[in-house]
Amino acid sequence: MRITTKKGALGGLALLGAAALLAGCAAAPEESGDGGGEAASDFLPCMVSDSGGFDDKSFNQLGAEGLDKAAAELGVTPIKVESQAETDFASNLQSLVDQNCNAIVTVGFLLAPAALESATANPDIDYISVDDMVDTDFDGTTDAPNIKPIIFDTAQAAFLAGYLSAGVSEAGKVGTFGGMNIPTVSIFMDGFAQGVDFYNQENGTAVQVIGWDRAAQDGSFTGGFEANDGARQLAQGIIDQGVDVLLPVGGPIYQSAAVAIRDSGRQIALIGVDADVFETDPSVGDLLLTSILKGIDVGVHEAVVEAGNGNFDPTPFIGTLENEGVGLADFHDWADRVPADLADKVTALADKIKSGEVEVESYLAG
Template identity: 80%
Template sequence: MTFTFKKAAFGGLATIGAVALMAGCASAPEESGGDSGGEALDYLPCMVSDAGGFDDKSFNQLGAEGLDRAADELGVEAKKVESQAETDYASNLQSLVDQGCDTIVTVGFLLAPAALESATANPDLEYVSIDDTVDQDFNGETDAPNIKPIIFDTAQAAFLVGYLSAGVSETGSVGTYGGLNIPTVSIFMDGFAQGVDYYNEENGTDVKVLGWDREAQDGSFTGGFEANDTARQVAQGLIDQNIDILLPVGGPIYQSGAAAIRDSGRDIKLIGVDADVYETDPSVGDLLLTSILKGIDVGVEDAIVSAGNGEFDPSPFVGTLENEGVGVAPFHDFEDAVPADLSSKLDELKQMIIDGDITVESYLAQ
């Protein structure tokens, strides 16, 4: 079977690797405050979280870490406002505008409408949108010239983890569930399922993916991004179907999955998303096979340092395997549980995706 690679929607805009982002971003002024003894930089970077909060051990936390690193590099103080619910988004943004913020970072797909309204009303301010292109009219372009999207084709990394999971599974069933059926969540689930399908095609196996239907583009969802009893019940429903690998997608809902795994008393491996959850939440480290990574912190840091130096660039950044904007975390405690030939195969598949020999379908791979 021949596979072809679909280029990311923004093509050449996704050319800066996550590592290169840090090395290649503009240097802070020599007299920028901090310890330099020079004049303090007159710049206020700000951030609004989504309802998951900055302690979600996931994408909100990564965004905040990137903002804080950029503020330290520039020698300025940053402001962060945490949303408790979707109804807080507009008022939180207005609060930051009123406090004189120069650049406002919005974390998450769900903030896009409020971000667009604020950016349109304040054309002299700069906005950075994590996880959404802010294309509300669906014409393929960001709807305001003062918004920079930072988005990630996580389907590519999830494909590799799906292949890995199919190769490690002993029950022949793996599961996934999400917070809401929105593109930035389902992109993980769909890429994961594609990786399992590819493993089955190559190896003549029939590993099943529960919790996501590629044809229907629908599956198991908790209705939000809270670690609550609903999320636990959804996880338990998959565990009851004999899965032995579980991929929760949606901030802290993985904590409910981890609790359900522990209650089951079974050998079920957990997969993290966004951050290397083994590092951000050691309490579940013994369950984690790996994590599907987004370079959110690096993307935010680069955007804010550039903006603070008067070089704000609204061009979208699209994270891919090629530019290291997405990736797969180490296996940590499960290093010995992954056969060497399977680990080598993942390296081979990664290069095939980068070279264009495998298509990983997603809404960003047009």
């Protein structure tokens, strides 16, 4: 099932085509063949991480990779600041302002309030907000004209992962848990549960989802984004309920889930999020059924290059299956255990979501 894209091997279902990533509200950007020349010579791009850190093998790392690629293309050296807690956000942003950054990327939903305050106070700096619209008054528009949101309707790809998981589950139970009950986490969990429900409707089955209640819009959460013993214990509790597929949502907490899976001695499939975790963390590769992808790296790269070349565009980008901003990774080591007819159904389902024949609910759905 492996199909590669122009910018790398990002998906067995070819649902994440990096060349078209920023097709959201405008035409997809062209590949740039130059480094920006003099236009970017004094340009300083910067980034603030969420508390997961730049080595989380997930969304912070993807953001950093996108920044580094853009900086290399522009011929400049970026500045990256890592947050240890939410209390670091405002001071980290101010430190970048004080260092005369021209563009600042904030990685993560929780950074949005601090990003808005900083952007409002510094209208001449371009801000790129990953995972939030920065719409605090909920009027449908970003609250500052110098902020570009890069967000992802990951419920669509998670729907496919839920359908796939229900199809490979022999126990009739699949599980999920998250770091915190915030929209950018719960969107994965809810989309996953919708996909399981759809599988049950189509196939007359009764696969259960442990760890997320769609009616209550609540479930199992660690309370943070650290791979620690608390996350392992939460994963263990879900595993003890008999699941044979597990979706942890929250940066490095998948590492705690992997420990719990290995400790169980059972064959339990792990699902990664944001990056293709098989590629970013081979140590858990044998456990991975697939990963739910967000093109954060490509989105950040394109936005920073535009800013560096004097073409900053604050128009929001919303990644979907249709514009290839979200998708599923290859099945890798699990490929032989996914029936061909199930894989075909997942591909067909993706087409139905793109066309609107199958609707996936989320806070980003139009």
